[in-house]
Amino acid sequence: MCAQTTGGEKYDVMLGELGARLDVARGENEANVAIVEHTLPPHTLAAPLHRHSREDEISYVLEGEMTVLADGELATVPAGESVVKGRDVWHTFWSSDEPLRFLEIIVPGEFSEFFEEVSHVSPLDPSDEGKVAEFLAIGERYGFEADLGSIPQLCEEHGLRM
Template structure:
């Protein structure tokens, strides 16, 4: 590994109610891995059902408890435990608890870590704003990321969540 340190463009943004802070940029290591610290308030859905085709996400819960829905299976991940959300798997996650959720998202390869900063500029995303939706679709396509925006109302209703 080179002794030269590559500067990274760090960010600290909010997407809806999901906080995202880039801790380690993919450009800081030869493995091309990124680490993003996320926060999520109680009883809040983080994202619509979605899937990635190019990266795996490993979530390590620091505080609180994460509920993950992956391929129709629910898993509860307590503090100091981790869960893998692999490529091509339809998934989402939320904070069903009464305490704030804080976790590290290890993204490999790490290009997808840049997605959070890009889409934060579009929020709040108005479903009637066709230009914003077109920009969202373009960003998703660039990252080879599929999102089922229509899953949000059903998930919120079924699991008593807010967006």
């Protein structure tokens, strides 16, 4: 089991196909902002539909193209542009034809610690009730709600894998 960070420890983990590397820990600044660099192979769903109750995420695309589904609306974000995924908004995202690399600015930054904490239950197998329960319990501690049932439909509808 990975240790939970205390706001200053760096990590570099894989959550299935989603890479997560903590570049700026929330404990490194008084503003409590964290920056996580994510990577994702082509045509890959990063996460099920989900929402955060405590933080906003700002994604700045470095390479590739990100498709974001938020509140039922699709948006395409090319390299050099950003998108805000606000709190309490159901959203998910995926990569298009090229590998995706982006910075996730998380405000406030506590949620940046979620990625390392769930890395030991990843990749998440929906048939493993123990891992699913642990994933959901970790999410609950962070005010993160996920609709795991959205994965098959999103993958089929958009030609993705997870």
